[in-house]
Every structure is written in structure tokens, then in C-alpha cells.
Amino acid sequence: MKELDKYENKKILVLGLALSGVSAAKLLHKLKALVTVNDYKNLDENPEARELINEGLRVITGGHPIELMDEDFELVVKNPGIPYSNPIIKKAIEKRIPIITEVELAYEVIESEMIGITGTNGKTTTTTMITEILNTNRLAGTAYAAGNIGTPASKVAMKATELDTTVLELSSFQLLGTINLKPAISVITNLYSAHLDYHGTREEYVRAKMKITENQTENDYLIYNADQSELSELVNQYSQARLVPFSRKKKLEQGVYVENGKIYFNEEAVLKVKDILLPGKHNLENALAAIAVAKLMNKSNESIKTALTQFKGVKHRTQFVCSFEKREFYNDSKATNSLATINALEGFEKPIILLAGGLDRGISFDELIPAMKRNVKAVLAFGETADKIIQTANKAGIDKTIKVVNVEQAVPEAYRLSEPNDVILLSPACASWDQYPSFEIRGNAYMESIARFIQSKQEEE
Template structure:
């Protein structure tokens, strides 16, 4: 960890806990700051807050009193999930206080360089792939951010010869000041999280922060097939390295005659790649580029791409029962992700979908349902997805109470050779704490089938 005196004897408010808040508060305490933590959950239901109390950190729980700002704080470190409309956050901004996220702290103390990945879809797969390639090449890498450990804890223990591979959301990227990755990746941009950001323009602006501090000495890997991504790249000062699944490029990563190339060097045949789904080519291309820019040879890349079957809850193969193949795509929390999952299969599909209702319709899902023979819906959005399925001409539409009940119903609607796919197109929070919990319940229900 770098020696950082910037926060010594500064009064800092850590707003919101969860893992990132605990990590930020503990780190700032070690750096000599006077830390106050404020979390909405009551203290007697809040083991994270209790652990911070034991470290001698001031903790205020049960509400977010705006009067806290009268105590003379010099920084606010915000949990990414807390919106900027929160009265304390808005009050801090009105007073001119810097509002940062824990990722910024991680960067400031880290001795290790960062490879940072953002985008609407593909972040987790790309982050995991890059880490797997680093490991295969015996290069020391650490995963942080939305997957893996809290970034400030990772950065605290990272050494100069490590590389921190970090998945970043738009929420996290809104709260950076100096964060500057050696390699940044923008996988794609589609409409998402408008309930948080307000407009697509503001969402893209948040994503663009991944490159805002980069210079010509850094690399920005971008999706050349998307105009919105290339507009972000046009304002970057980094060295731009594009990738494309549809056209041959003068430099960067592309596909030609069934072969993946980087800067005109053949890397691997698509036929040798295990990871299913045409959409994963974007993730594979950006991962190959990041590896090559990091000095990794083709052998390690080939080794990983011929064995890597995907990450948990993202088109994860669960198993085969009675000649039906089951896939867990619980991480598909929006329509686009489900559309891409459906396009990954040529076989007939029984789709399990539903979850939190964010007020949107599912008309955009209709064109993707061509291979779907039956739908089992659950959660708040069940009736909306039913309507989309009926519009698509699907005859077998069944309601389930939850994911566990949906699995045997889906099996009854299937026949040999079918795919049974959990790809909800919705967040999980109406019935499940996380999409991981939802996916795990699906896996357990599959294994219970007789």
C-alpha cells in the first residue's frame, strides 16, 4: 500500500455500509482519518456497523439525518447504491464537499496498476476471462470491484508486480476523481439504470469516467461496432484499441474467416472456443486485447478459451437431465441480456423469466422469442412477460410462485433435446436478495428433479 497522508486527521463521512462501506471505513481509519459511518439499517440488525464500533469508529444507524453535514466533514465516501438524490448526498454537493466512492480510495493507495472493465453487459465475463488468462500466464492478478473482494481491501494488499482487474458499474464510476487505469475496457452501451441516472446521456457520461483521467500512455479498448461507444472514445486522451465482431480492422481485435485476430496476428479459431453465445465474442475480443497489451502470449490465451465455460449465473451450464440441458442465466437482469442469451441457442427453449417490475414493458423481448416454445413466469413482472410471450405466438405460458416452483413446471413443458433456460430479464429484488441467490435456487431445484 502506498503511503497516503491526504486523509490524515480529516473528518470523513462514510455513507452506507455493505462490504464496500466497511472496507472504506476501515481503510480511512488506518490512514488516520476521523471517520463517521452512517447507515440506514438499525444498529441491532447491523453486524457490519457493530464491527466498526469495535474498531473505535463512530457509527450512526437507523436513518440518514441531514444535520450530520453540520459536523464539518471534508469528504463523503458514498456507497454506490445510494442515489445522488439522497438528501445527505445532495446536501454535501451543495456545500461543495467531494463525494467519492470506495474505488477512488483503492486507486489512491494502490501500488498495482489497474485493468478496469465497464459496459452495460459482459463486464463480469470479461473481467473473469482476463483474470483467468493472467493466471494461465502465471502473471499475478487480483479481481476486485463488483466481483471478487472489495477494491480497497484488494488494493491495500496488492504489490507493485500485481495487476488489479476490476469490474466497475456506472454507480461506482460517478464517484471518482483521480482514478486512472492502465487499461480500460468499454464493452458496450445500452439503455440501463435510467431510474438511477435519469437519462441515457447521464448514464453514458458516468460510464465514460473510466477513461477521463487516462493519457496517451494508457489504453482504452472499445467496441467499434457501437456508435455510442465510439463517441465516448472520441473524447478520450488514451490510445484507442478497437474491437469488432462484424468488420476487419487495421488495428485491434476482429474476426475474419472464423479466426480471431489481434493486429493482423491470428490468435484462435472460433471453433475451438468453448464459451457459448455469439455475444460472448465481444467479451473474448476485449479480453484477448487486454492480455496482449499486458505482454501475455497466445499459449495462455488459447488454454483459457478452449476450457472456459463461463461465469456463475451467466449462461452457466448446470447439467443435463433426461436429455434436457439446463442453463442458469440469473445475471440477466435486463431485456438485452436475456435477448443475447436466447440468441446463444439453436434448440427449442423453455424460458423461465420474471422478477422486479421497474415499470417497463417487454415489447423489446418479443423478436427474441422465436426459438422459445414455452414460458414459465414468476415475480412482479409475470403478467407483462405473459403478454409479450402471447404476442410472440407462444401457446404454453405458465405461472409459478417462484423460481423453485418454475423448474419442474418448465421440465413438464419440455421434451428431449430442449434447453431449459433461467434468464429472467429482471432484477431479483422482489423475491430474492440478489441474482446470485436466485440462480443458486434454480441450480438446487434442477438437481432435485427426478
């Protein structure tokens, strides 16, 4: 960690805890700042707050009292999920107090080289792919995955050295609170409309995403999806970095592309498309981005191939669970919208038994119809949207549909409808909150149900 005295004896407010808030508070405390932590949850249900109190920090819980802003704070470190409409944030803006997110703080002290990954979809998978490639046959140091992927960037910043690499997944919420952040290599996987309830407009969402390259210079690199014409225009508009495109649709003069079943980097064959274990066009795009980073980091083709031929995916993201009696089970619980489910469905050539449903946001699922028509043979629907999902399946000409209570009940029913060589896929196209606290808990329930079902079948034998 870099020696930094700019925060010594400075009054700083950390607004909102969770993992990133705890880590930011600890880092600032280590930098000898005068830290005040404010979290909405009450102290008796807030172990993170109690931990910080035990370490000697000032912690205020049970709400966000606007009176806090009567104090002379010189900086606010905001939890990414707290909107800028929050009264304390609005007051900070009015008083012209800088507002940053924890990733900006981490950037200021980190010694390792930083790779930043953003985009609407594919961030976590790409971040994990890059990390695993960089750690394959590595001779010195470690590549750490951090940021929106779960491990706070500031936690890694306190231990990473010049020998290490930090691979940082960056959400639009995190990027909006950056000022000087400048990855040596940035990646934009793709760009669609998302989180407009937070950003207000698509233009603001795009502006937040492009902050990943805002401070980059001609000594840095920006890797981007050249199959999106809008994104190609944006990177030329926003970035001063050296541009490295990737494409799965067309041959490129430079960058990473697919031709005749092989992946090339600047006309050098790296590996065959079929060597990539993860199914789906979207995962091929993630791999292209990861390969671009790897080649810029001077990783050998052998290391890239070793990593990608063993990479089974990130948990809950088109994750291969197991094979049983020639049926393949996949967990894609992270698919909380139709686009993610379409990507998952298009990733398979085999017949699919689809498990879908969840929180009803009042939207139609008709955009699923073309992908369903392709190779979905049966649908099991659960949750608030069960009836809507079944109606969509019927429109797609699928006559095998069953309404079940939850994913646990769906597993044996899906097996009953399946045949050898079928894929049984949980890809809900909905958030989980009607039945499960998170998509992770929903995915775990699915995988545990598979394990119980297989055990019961084996005991019958």
C-alpha cells in the same frame, strides 16, 4: 499499499456501509484519518457497524442525520448506491466538500497495475475472463478481480503489490465519484441506456461511463466496442488514450476482430471462435475485449486459449449448470431486463424451454418476440409478470406455455416439456424482488431445484 499521509488527522465521513463502506472505513482508519461512519440501518441489525465499533471507529446508525454536516468534514466517501439527492450529499455539495466513492480511495493507495472495465452489459463476465487469462501460466504475482464484481477495490488495494494486477469492474455509480482514477488499460464493453432513475438523463449516464478514460494519457489504452457507432464517436471525443477497438462484425486494421471463424489481434490469429466455451454473440464480444487486454499484457495465445476453453461463465450469467438425459440446463438469473434475455436466447442454436418472469415494472415484453420466434419452443412463466410473459409468448406463436408459482415449480414442468438436445434456460427478463431477495438467491433456488429433480429421477430408476 502506498505510504500516504494526506488523510492523517483529516475528518472524513463514510456514508453508507455494505462491503465497500466497511472496506473504505478500515482503509481510512489505517491511514490515520479521523473517520465517522454513518449507515441507515439500526445498530441491532447491522453487524458491519458493530464490527467497526469494535475496531475503534466512530459509527452513527439508524438514519442519516443532517446535523452531521455541521461538523467540519474534509471529505465524504459515499456508498455508490446512495443518490446525489440524499440530503447529506446535497449539503456536502453546498459546502463544496469533495465526494468520492471507494474505488477512488483504492486508486490512491494501490501499488498494482490497474485495469478498469465498464459498460452497460458484460462487465462482470469480461472482468472474470480477463482475471482468469492473466492468472493462467502466470509466473509472478496474482490478478485480482475487484470493484462492482463484489470484492471491494480498497480491500485489494491493501494487499496488492507491484507484481500483481487489479482487474476492476466499475459501475456508472462508482465512476461518478472518481476524480483522479486512471487505469493503465480501460475497457468499455458497450453502451445502452440504463440507470436513468439514478443519473436523471442519458447524457449524465454516458458522462459517468466515460470517466473511466477521462484521466488517461497517450501512455494508456482504451479498448472499446467498435460495432457501436455512438461509442466509437464518444471515445474519440473523451479519450486521450491509445484506442484499441474490437469487433465481431467487421475486419479492423488494428485491434481484435473475427474473420472466417477465427479471432485476430492486429492480423495475428489468436484462437478459433468455436474454442470459446460460453454461448452467445454477447459473450463473444466479452471475449474479444478480454483478448485485447491479454495481448496488451503480453499474454501468450496458448494462455488465452487455455483460459477461454475452460471458462464456463460467471454464476447466474448464462451459467452452464449441468446436462441430464441430453438436456442442458443454464442459469441466467442475472438477466433482469429484456435485452439481457434477448442476448441469452440468441446465444443458442438448439431449441429452448424458457423460464421467465418476476417483478412487474409496468413494461411490455414485446421486444422479446423476435428472439422467442427464433428457437423458443415452450415458456414457463412465474411471478408478477407471468401473464404478460405468456401473452408475449403467444404473440410469438408459442403455444406451449405454463404458468407456475416460482422457479422451483418450473424445473420439473420444463423437463416434462423438453426433449433430448433441448436447452432449459432460466432467463427471467425481470428483477427478482417480487419473490426472491436477489437474482443470486433466485438462481441458487433454480440450481438447487435441478439437483433435487435429478436426484429424484435417479432414485426412481
